[in-house]
Amino acid sequence: MSDFLFKEFDEVSLKQWKQKIQFDLKGLDYNDTLIWNTTEGIDVKPVYHKDELTKTIPNLKTTKGWNVTQHIFVVNEKRSNKNAVDVIERGAEAIIFELTQSKIDFSALLKGIDTSNTTIYFKLQFIDTDVIKSINQLASPTSKIYLQIDPIGNVAKGGKWFENSTVDLEKLTSCIESHGNLKSVLAINSDLYHNAGASIVRQLAYTLAHLNEYFNYLEQHSRASLKNLCVTINTAIGNNYFFELAKLRALRFLFDQLSGAYDIDISCHIISTPGKRNKTLYDYNVNMLRTTTECMSAVLGGADAVSNLPYDTLYHKNNEFGDRIARNQLLILKSESYFDKVENPADGAYFIESISQQLAEKALDVFKKIESAGGFLQQLQEGVIQRKIRESATKQQELFDTEKEVLIGTNTYPNKEDRMKNDLELHPFVKNKPRKTVIEPIIERRLAEKIEQERLANEQ
Template sequence: MSNQKEKLFTDFPPVSTEEWMEVITKDLKGADFQKKLVWKTNEGFNVNPFYRAENIEGLAQVTNLPGQFPYVRSTRKENVWYVRQDIDVKDYAEANKKALMLLEKGVTSLGFHLPKNNLSAENLALLLNGIAPEKVELNFRTCISKTDELARLVVAYLTSQNLDLLNCYGSIEYDPFRKILKKGVDVPNWIDDAVEMVKITAPLPRYRSLSVTGNLLNDAGAYSYQELGFSLSYGNQLLGALIEKGVAPSLAAKKIKFEFGVGSNYFMEIAKFRAARWLWAEIVNAYNPPCPPHITCDNTAEDGTCRCAAKMNIHASTSRFNQSLYDPYVNMLRTQTEAMSATIGAVDSLTVRPFDEAFETPTEFAERIAVNQQLLLKEEAHFDKVTDPASGSYYIETLTVSLAEQAWKLFLETEEKGFYEALKAGFVQDAVAASSQARFNAVANRKEILLGTNQYPNFTETMAEKITDPKDHSCGCGSVDKTELKPLVIRRLSEQFDALRLATEKSGKTPKVFMLTIGNLAMRLARSQFSSNFFACAGYRIIDNNGFPTVEEGVAAARNAGADVVVLCSSDDEYVEYAPKAFDLLKGGKEIFVVAGAPACMDELKAHGIEHFIHVRSNVYETLKAFNGKLL
């Protein structure tokens, strides 16, 4: 068979990169290759339209196998990840009932968010009744002031159950910088607390107790290289501090867990997880953590360095940042591609957020769908049967290296201050805020698309009555703390457009936008569709038409329809005649006249008194905000 393949390939002569470029240059007909086909990413590097074998020559990870240092491809040979679902515990018995139900439906990892006021051995036993810690990954979180108490309770419970603790996986999540990131409140004794958490959880060798919450950066709008670079510095700050306090390097590394968000930049997210494992492995390896004494390990380097310590443990959550309020079922499409990125990128566990989380406490249906999205990837797409299918892809391998280089630059820059000092100086928060604002601007200008929000909205959808108070994930422990530092500003990318539509709904008046279509058939149809999508983003009622033989008939129809906005849709050449005529006919009425497009005669039309033009270079959000001001 192999000989037949070799003969087959000889029938196709090799084509050089130069020959490809000659054909592409010819097809571009003089257009600039760099401007037309090269993608300038937000991560700070360019992506070419095609890659070839020569682009990955000499890359070490190409010959790296899954489970081998530096773990670019995976920290394990099989791509089996935990399907995680989180539970906000208010009533311990009810939470236990829900947990058992989730386990029956395919969940293999549970995350319990516990209240701080009634932690006890009895309540913990009630919560875990019927749950086998050797079969399910268990993760616990509570108020930072009570995390050590929770850790002692979990350790006491597990060690009293006659279990094989090497088969018990999970975490008790202490995040030393969460209060800074979320509330701007410093925790100056974080090093001592971190050391205490490591000591408390030492009897549980497979339990992580220190969380690096890069997902908070993701939810605040950070680009992938920022989430990765800052998270690595975050982890290194913890690792270095623990070692300085006398904690064994291998133990310290094995107690750190990374939490990342997953955005919708499909291939970039796959590359992010591959680069994360690679860079973290190199960071940990630089400390030369020795294997614990009296332990035989087949993953020890020749110099005695513990390679297992360099394995990054990753929990991924689909992003809150790009969840939309309107057309919420689109959130399922986003989270599905995000789940694919995470699982192809070989994360250890994954949480898919329910599609309705942006406007209500998730329903049982939404939570079930969120679980099923992962089960589809496992049971029907068989993603768990293939480890790192991206390996060898010229594009993804190159993307992994490029992203790793950018993240490493940021890591080194942050390390000059130290992550903790960078947080106190606001360096991290300012960098993420700048990226977030750039993304909000991109959405406002439709350079970044949110389907159902700033492009192709559901014209007749209403959401105001469906919004309920969102769940409160805070524990209240910081309510009396004085805010001294900058917190991250966590918003959803759709919020500005959501506000426009909600304002329209709540005003009690739905402005009518009338498409005065006339002239060139192709242009009037294209511009009518563009304008309909444009104004529907603010929740206006769209009145489209098949076309009018004269401007006079179009204006009369608009007035009969009670239009608030009249949009002239025609070709650039015809605007010279049609636009002034329509404007003059509407003069003195309540209607706002708009020209769809940016014709060459725009200056002449403006001189005639026409003010409003919408086109592909318009800031959609600012334009609609101005219309809301006039119409509502």
């Protein structure tokens, strides 16, 4: 029936489409009127056609099988365990436990949790080989437990290694070699680059260069560590719906290209969270609209796990209501909007195929320049990465300040009666804490901070 239906229509070439568009423009210039350039340096056209699609990014991950994920910051094992058991009963399929200290009773933390059915991520802000042993003792071959250790990400964000580069990388190698039943040990926290203001192209390039530092080190010091290796990549998703979707497709492609260059068969596990860059203190309910579309981009882009950002995360401490709303947004996408039923809804969309390919090509070009200049760590030490991110962030800030980048309720249609001063449980702005570092840290900053500070100061 469908073959018959399509045979009833003549194929229309790209040339015919352009002729029709030019006719309807009634003399206006096609390029000046309908083509716009993004901050990524990509021209967005009014029509995309298979005639001009010479390359496509192969299908590396279906949209089926993504997990509704809950983030839990661990202070007390018993309270965190109670919280985890509760949210699993309420629909969470994976838990991210973020840990700042190694003295944790992991058996108490995982009590009553079936790690064969619920995926567990331990995001560690330290390196401790004894922790690996403790968790390994609790893991079985069927357990879905991932450790996330990223010493390079730590030095990029905080300006310091956990101890020093030699010790950190040696410990990481030891952890990888003794990972046992753990699915993964190595992580790349690329969400830092988004939240600091890097363009999508540079987010991809920095993630690739970041990863390449580990590959280089492991190849030189322990080739065995590259066998059966899985890398988790924490990504942040912005509000450019189709480009963010394409970003994840391009990321998998680039990951596959890099691992292929090392002639190793390793897997990539992507965890996506809405970015903080465009989130606002005032008119905070709009954050729910922003995070919904960002989660949609993550799912359709092929993330393995999606952890939503609560609408009040900027100014409230962790609370049951905010977490429940964030989790329910994902459950609605999965259970009521059926975002886990279609294999790859983006396949065959010439626009998405085109921007995925262009993002990958541009990112690969930046990556090669980083490598030719000494690599990611060298560029971090010289401050080049930080400077490039600041340049990108400044351009975004200028667009926001001139209302070309719109955040409803903040720089456009603000509610002048909105008051927030008495609701602040957390400090929602960049904290300037002078401290001794080995490199200049990459600083996360939101677009709305200056406006919000002015409004808070003027509240009666």
